[in-house]
Each structure stands twice: as C-alpha cells, then as structure tokens.
Amino acid sequence: MMAAEFTPIISNAHQQAASHLAWLMDTRTRAVKAQATVDDVAQGFGNDLGDLIQELLRGGHRLSKADFRRDMKKLVKDYARQVFEVGWEEGGGDVAEVESDDLALLEGFVNEQQNYVNDFSDWLTDKESDLDIVPDRVALWVASMMNLGQQAKARAMGNPRLTLRRRPGAPIPKAPCDTCAELENTTHTLAWWRGKNPDGADYTKRNGNEAYICGRWDEACYHSLFHARTGEKVID
Ligand SMILES: [Zn+2]
Numbered sequence: 001m002m003a004a005e006f007t008p009i010i011s012n013a014h015q016q017a018a019s020h021l022a023w024l025m026d027t028r029t030r031a032v033k034a035q036a037t038v039d040d041v042a043q044g045f046g047n048d049l050g051d052l053i054q055e056l057l058r059g060g061h062r063l064s065k066a067d068f069r070r071d072m073k074k075l076v077k078d079y080a081r082q083v084f085e086v087g088w089e090e091g092g093g094d095v096a097e098v099e100s101d102d103l104a105l106l107e108g109f110v111n112e113q114q115n116y117v118n119d120f121s122d123w124l125t126d127k128e129s130d131l132d133i134v135p136d137r138v139a140l141w142v143a144s145m146m147n148l149g150q151q152a153k154a155r156a157m158g159n160p161r162l163t164l165r166r167r168p169g170a171p172i173p174k175a176p177c178d179t180c181a182e183l184e185n186t187t188h189t190l191a192w193w194r195g196k197n198p199d200g201a202d203y204t205k206r207n208g209n210e211a212y213i214c215g216r217w218d219e220a221c222y223h224s225l226f227h228a229r230t231g232e233k234v235i236d
C-alpha cells in the first residue's frame, strides 16, 4: 500500500483551530510588554525597516537580496502580530479572546504584505529607481501596519458604528473620488464597512483598496472612519 494513502487530510477548520491554539499558547507564555500604542509599534516597524534597507543599499554585499527578503518578511510578520495585539488591547479586548476569524485578518495581512517584499527588494536594487522616494515607500508600509492595528482595535471594540469623514486638517480640499463621495458622512457598523454591504466590499483597508476608485492611497484619500458616538478616529 502506498504511504500517501495514510496522509491525514487536514481541513481548513483543523488548520484554523491549530493556529488558534498556537496563538493562545504563545500569548499566555509571553511576558507582558511595556505599554505601547499602535502608532508606536508601527513607527518601530518603520525604523527597523529603514535600517534594513540601509544595510541592503550600503553595498559591499554585506546583506544579500535574499537575506533582505527573508529579514523583511520576518519583520512584517513579527510587527503585524505585535500591532495586532496592541490594537486589540487598545480596543479594550483581552488577547485570550481573539477568535480564529480575527486571526484570519492577521494572517491575511501578513501574506499580502509579504507578497510585496520581493518586488520591493527588486525596486530597491534597480539602478533606475529613484531612491529619494524610499522614505515615502517606507511610510506606506508603516501606514498599512498601522491600519492593521486599528482594525484589530476596532474589532476588539465589538461592532461599533463608524462614520466615514474627512480627517481634520486634511491637506487639500480637493474633490473626493466617486466612492468616497458616496460614502462620505454615512454611518454603518464595522461589520458593514468590512464587507456586510450590498457590494461585499471591504472599505477598511488603506493603500491599494480596490473597493475605492482612489484606492484609498494616502496621497489621494483624506477620509477616515470615526466612532459615531465618541467621535474618536478608529481607522485611518
Ligand atoms: Zn476615494
């Protein structure tokens, strides 16, 4: 008989349960971190990423492109987890209560962001690239990391009602894209913004969100989601 026939079939549910368990074990055995905010963690990611990029660009092949890719993917994963936890706690949640559905958000983010790493390293090492915009590119990575922390925070708050509004002090009072124009000043639950809407669209992500004509890129979209009752900005 072929050994392959005995290979157990691992269902998605099994995998989810396993990763959930791993999460709980890890969370309980780790020491409590000094109180950090989502912004702190995202900035820490930006600093470490900046250092890593410098190491790559300094030349002398001290850090190969392959090493860079591996290290950056690890940075993404480690910081994503941290920003998720900190966001969860900021939202008043207990990390022991994180559910597999929430973990799917974290894992989806890590996969998505790690997928950009190879292209990013190619861009960094391409002689044609304008390296003056490296800080802008890093800022986008940081903004996406911050968005993950804010989403975790919003989830930990339950299912708050949120209003899409113009951020105070937004730079240019330019016309919003058609999507933003339609959604501006409307209030819905977090679940609605995340996909329980007629279009099944996730309106919460920043930077490269296909549900928006403007892509919700930082330079094009000056809208954020605010808590309908308290007015607190929940998701940038
Ligand atoms: Zn827009």
Ligand SMILES: [Zn+2]
Residues within 6 Å of the ligand: 176, 177, 180, 214, 216, 220, 221, 222, 223
């Ligand atoms: Zn907008």
